[in-house]
Amino acid sequence: MKAAIIAAGLGERLREAGIVRPKPLVEVDGRPLIDHALDAVAAAGIDEAVCIFNAEPASDAVEAHCRARRGAPQLAIVRRTTPNSMESLFALAPALAAGPALVLTVDAIFAPSVLTAFLAQVARHREADVVLAATHFVDDEKPLRIALDGDQRVTALGGAAAASPLVTAGFYVFAPRVFTEIAAARRLGLGALRQWLGHLLARGYRCYGASIGKTIDVDRPQDIATAETFIRAGFAS
Secondary structure: OEEEEEEOOOOHHHHHOOOOOOHHHOEEOOEEHHHHHHHHHHHOOOOEEEEEEOOOHHHHHHHHHHHOOOOOOEEEEEEOOOOOHHHHHHHHHHHHOOOOEEEEEOOEEEOOOHHHHHHHHHOOOOOOOEEEEEEOOOOOOOOOEEEEOOOOEEEEEHHHHOOOOOEEEEEEEEOHHHHHHHHHHHHOOOOOHHHHHHHHHHOOOOEEEEEOOOEEEOOOHHHHHHHHHHHHOOOOO
């Protein structure tokens, strides 16, 4: 399995608060977000990854940082400024054609064991087209609710899952066949990764959820403090 890390956003909310360094290099507990993500991938036993960073000159520092890393995972880099997370994923699709791929967003902070546990659950759904990590912890301005049946199959996303206690946690496993829907997604004018996921569900793709522990999305300055407290408490809830 290969990993893909979406890190092409501009981090507008952090910039508005005066944090001007590229988001992947924003430090949480003394380490850049991109290192948290890459180290988690390596700890899960994945030795090959592809990352997308935007084409802005500021991201040259992100690329240089990543190329200076040593050890796993072996890293390929895509530089492209995209309008949304969905298009970032689509830009990585050619690199994810060989088999199921783990996809993460760069801003998720979670315990080191979480990815391994998630992939163990993924292995139970070998027929799945998509497996979405889900968590009971909600600290997002716009959480994506997810409802699961007794077999962990996704029954609803977003507004249709409003009564569910679960939200998506920022990482997924996709089978390559889902990327045949790229053209359809663009024709429909979809503009976000969550819309893409809803499209796949509506089209009848086999979507499953895997309940995991707490994750924190670092989108705002206060999220950095929340994530650092979480880390220093040994990732206790």
